[in-house]
Amino acid sequence: MKKSLFVLFLFVIGLANAQDTYLQCGKIVDVESGKILSEKTIIVSRNKIKEIKNGYVSGNDTDMVVDLKSKTILPGFIDMHVHIESESSPSRYLEAFTLNEADVAFQSTVYAKRTLMAGFTTVRDLGGSGVNIALKKAINKGTIVGPRIFTAGKSLASTGGHADPTNGRSQELMGDPGPKEGVVNSPEDGRKAVRQRYKDGADVIKITATGGVLSVAKSGQNPQFTIEEIKAITDTAKDYGMLTAAHAHGDEGMQRAILGGIKTIEHGTLMSEETMDLMIKHNTFMVPNYLPPVVAKKALEIGPKLNETFAKAYKKGVSIAFGTDSGVSPHGDNAKEFVYMNKAGMPVIETLRSATITNAMLLGEAELGQIKEGYIADIVAVN
Secondary structure, eight states: OOOOSOSEEEEGGGOOSOSOEEEEEEEEEETTTTEEEEEEEEEEETTEEEEEEESOOOOOTTSEEEEEEEEEEEEOEEEEEEOTTOOOOTTHHHHHHHOOHHHHHHHHHHHHHHHHHTTEEEEEEOOOSSHHHHHHHHHHHTSSOOOEEEEOSSOBBOTTSTTOTTTTOOHHHHOOOOGGGTBOOSHHHHHHHHHHHHHHTOSEEEEEOBOOSSSSSSOSSSBOSOHHHHHHHHHHHHHTTOEEEEEEOSHHHHHHHHHTTOSEEEEOTTOOHHHHHHHHHHTOEEEOOOOOOOOSHHHHHHHHHHHHHHHHHHHHTOEEOOOOOBTTBOTTOTTHHHHHHHHTTOOHHHHHHHTTHHHHHHHTOTTSSSOOTTSBOEEEEEO
């Protein structure tokens, strides 16, 4: 397995047929209080934390005991921005023409397992070909190993926008994609596109509110949706109980997304203080994905500005959610985001809360993100 920050990881749902599992833990990080709890035993029944006892205790002969006395225990992490189907490579654009859906599906199982074994037990997938929906279902059934997935299916774009699937193709291959393919050019299109995502089995809605860095579209900053289109999308998503996210680098596109009702702004690279104030007013969250080194003009322009923007937004009081854009960056390196966020001024315990309590709240999952009685037993052990 690829070397990572994590020396041991347990997805307790998969443990044994024993009656209960007793995890004898040297230290537990209580992410809510910020305290370190010493010498505790977590008792897991099926997939839930049944009880947490003082000291090291064991059950009866049918129970399983796991010795974690030398480890520090944390809740499984939640990454709010991954692309679980793929990973950036020099052949990325060519693969759209050479790989079959089955090829993408088999490769996605590798990325899913790698993500889980890096300590990320839940992810929000923000756009792929639709294989991500099938992957989610296969993990839920126990057919393959991977994190719990909340997926957007195919993200939404405007014609020629960042997530238009036909960008860069010849006139013969370009066609005129519409809401079914995730291309929106009116409020009516927006409503239909959300309902199609729901029909397909998606859990969340993602729009590309501005141009992007790693696409063949000319600009990485220009706004690409009207406020009316965004409102139609968010209002419909609300009807169907779907969380909304907007990829956005440019400031005008961010403001339209916030005013249109989007809940999380992904990247937020060129965010102004005015936009930060809007986010605070509307309780909108920033998911500041750090870019890996990429030799591309747009990336060289955008990348260095993100650290400065994140630091300003955090200090100003913008709510921060943890997300990595893994798939653009390598899967399995998700935890490096903690380091980047901490270097930009966010205390360690707050980075941990952003990847646990905050993200569980955004996903509407009341039993995720903490090591507490009654919570789902997603548990990470580290040195």
